[in-house]
Amino acid sequence: MRRPADLSTPRYRGGFPLHYDPEAFGRFSEGLARTLGTGRYLMVQTVVVIVWIIVNVVAAALRFDPYPFILLNLAFSTQAAYAAPLILLAQNRQDARDRAQADEDRRTAALVQAETEYLAREVANIRILVASLPTAEEFNTALERVSEAIDRLGPSPSGH
Secondary structure, three states: OOOOOOOOOOOOOOOOOOOOOHHHHHHHHHHHHHHHOOHHHHHHHHHHHHHHHHHHHHOOOOOOOOOOOHHHHHHHHHHHHHHHHHHHHHHHHHHHHHHHHHHHHHHHHHHHHHHHHHHHHHHHHHHHHHHHOOOHHHHHHHHHHHHHHHHHHOOOOOOO
16 A cells, blocks of 8 residues: 655545534524523423323333433433533524624714714804804895995986
């Protein structure tokens, strides 16, 4: 058998050989976390445990998991071993969504603040322009002066 010259790298790349869709798996874990966190799930699980214990204590003919209920404990351990990481995955995805939403909220708030500051400057400019406009009294006074100046410049049209 011929060996490659470079033995520093493995022949086969490591990693998980099965391909899976992380997004679909994430949605699955979120759905599972939502189910495990409900009162309905806890009630169903409680009923299953009670029936399990009653069948294995009372019904001798149906007994499949005698008293220390090792099979029941194994089922709970397996459930916990899978549920905890799935719940953590769902929480991490929710944290990522919360961070993205917070970033978007900050960006939106910055835009709103910039627009508000711009509008405040525009309103201040309008106030300055309006303050520099003559009042009605000033306008009437100026009009009277112009009328008087016109009267002084020439004879009245009726008197030739």
